Amino acid sequence: MRPVWIDTDAGFDDLAAILTVLARPDIAVDGISLVAGNTPLDGVVRNACRMKAFFGWRAPLHAGRDRPLLGPLVTAQDVLGEDGMRTAGRSLPDEQAPLDGRNALAAMAAWLERSEAATVLALGPLTNLAALLLARPDLAARIGEVMWMGGSADRGNHTAAAEFNAFVDPEAVAVVLGSGVPFRMVGLDACRQVPVRLADAAALRACGTPRALLLADLLEGYVRIASPDGSRPMALYDPVAAAALLDAQAVRFDPMHVAVELAGTHTRGMTVCEWRIPRKAEANARVAVQADADRVRGRVLAALAGKEPSQ
Template sequence: MPVIIDTDPGIDDAIAILYALRNPALDVLALTTVAGNIGLDVTTRNAGRIAALAGVRVPVHPGAAAPLGRAARPETGIHGNDGLGGVAFPEPLQPASEEGAIAAMARLLATAPAGSVDLHCLGPLTNLALLLRSAPQAARRIGRVIAMGGAVEVAGNVGPKAEFNIAHDPEAAVEVLAAGLDLTLIPLDATRQLRADAACIAALRRGGAGPATAAADLIEAYFAATSGAESRPLHDPCVPLLACHEALFRIETYALGVDPATGALLPGPDRVRVAMGLEAGALHDHLRAGLEG
């Protein structure tokens, strides 16, 4: 599956990217970066560092440095000032591309057969909204969009009903949901069911592979940002896992909209496929196997 990964790494983004880059079922054409968990310069450098740890040369294209019409609000309390919880990663194997994310997306989509390239969105939807504005014909050539974001029937993580990725740029989310793309949304309802605990960390360390060990270190850094938790949700890895193992997710169709003030998902006019549940045990096995290569 040829894919573009749009990301703001980010601890759980890093685990998702390592899994995707190591998975022979996915052909990662590019990493495009966006400000979200931390500022654009750091997310762009982190994308290159993650690819270096995976031993993969993949182009990294910097995208939007701020949401549409509002200031960025980084989440350094969880991800740390370096975005990766202080976990050591190598330097990028190559510099970030001078071609921006939106231009790169448009080029890759225009030159590939229509519907053959998927887009995995691990962060705010700013870059996709900008692609829809500036190159709508290219955007229509996306095979499917799989995006981590939102909270449907559970509480949010940045407000009573708001989740970080959508709330960071709700205007972008409004435009993306209304665009009529083949969109599958993975909200907190599902991602909170895929949890990492001490047993998960130990299993990753037993694998011995660099990406698996790095994922264990990242999860430990994730725990360091909390107090008293016995497990932490693995939000972003659900995106490439769904791409490869959709049968392990329970998909429902919802009519949704986005509150442009808070980023909360509301009943609305846009029909969206939503992952509301998952088989955590089997997905943990697939995640570990992918990270071990």
């Protein structure tokens, strides 16, 4: 079993990514840490506890940081809604599984202490991981890879220059990059190559199971973020990073040097990707440059439907 830790701010695309990972029988999700991002931390905790109760997850949930390393929290509630999960009908039931008593940093540290070449799938701001590496830099050597959905080698989404997860806590991005841990970045430019549409929600709904009906309504609500009438496709963000973790053929990565802007008036949170390696800089990351849309979407939609992926 390949051990994986998931760090998340518990929106719909986070849920889809987690279900995609859990669909693989050779992956052991040893823990899920929660971080403020899509909503304040109490909303993230509520969503994650409802997810665990409905889907019967076994991995313990650990509450983490409720704010960035520096400055106030910025959320995506203006886009995603008050609870961070838009829907066309059904929502997660109110029943909540309990949190684990240990906080996220203590739980992650304990996991890394007994792990070697550990994999972290990060689906939100990197605050928890950065705080851990600042407190316990000795644990960096225990991390075999961080796979992060965040950043962009092109334009942003929260601002013209910055992707949301990077904008929320750019200092955390800088800490993780500076730690020397092996780092793969799945940014907006790769995720935008994998669109989902209302037809995907309709196909999921046709499965007819309670799980599929709930996820179809959440997927439709997610698609309608791009356009209220559903006429435009929506990029599938976090699940692209999950697919890249599971399938070496799903996403192509190139070595780059990634730096994050911390001070620019218009560019704070921008991830600057230098691709002229090694002439201009030494690589400190591998950045997603091309996604196989059919391969990724097929794997994710199969996981949502509770089926085995075709690849």
